[in-house]
Amino acid sequence: GENVEQHPSTLSVQEGDSAVIKCTYSDSASNYFPWYKQELGKGPQLIIDIRSNVGEKKDQRIAVTLNKTAKHFSLHITETQPEDSAVYFCAASGNDMRFGAGTRLTVKP
């Protein structure tokens, strides 16, 4: 089955800096890659996703890149704000959806 590795587990940046979170997956059949943001006491919320026929997708300050050959994808957050502080999960979906272990992002004001 699918195995998703996510790095780093924690990330601390200054407000205004960029943050990058990286994930790798094992199942070459996976073709849908969503990213979720989870705040304390809440369920994960979808923030951006990318399908395998696209190499990059951007939505305001958030972008995701996908390298299918290398089986890795990344989340990029620019101009970080304190409200971006949360746990971020990547996921890969082929026959089922598997999640990474999460990255706790802290944005210091």
Place this chain on the structure above:
Amino acid sequence: DTGVSQDPRHKITKRGQNVTFRCDPISEHNRLYWYRQTLGQGPEFLTYFQNEAQLEKSRLLSDRFSAERPKGSFSTLEIQRTEQGDSAMYLCASSLAGERYYGYTFGSGTRLTVV
């Protein structure tokens, strides 16, 4: 529609007791998923339904766990003879049918503590 609703938000139970959680998905979504999340980990897949049919179960779903979606709308997850290792956040999600290429909408979860 206010999204995916889960009830209760928190449940504390004694070891050996049975517990049941409820999930109400987004009404137009006919796929419903149950995940378990422990501290510091990502959600782990338990099972999913398309309409009322349970199509897939993880090996994490031991025979003490049972899930139903009797009318293709809300779903229940029951844990019998709870163990301390069952303590976790139980998340429900729903999505559109037909493809796995839609992001899931998660509920806020039910946090189970077994004492």
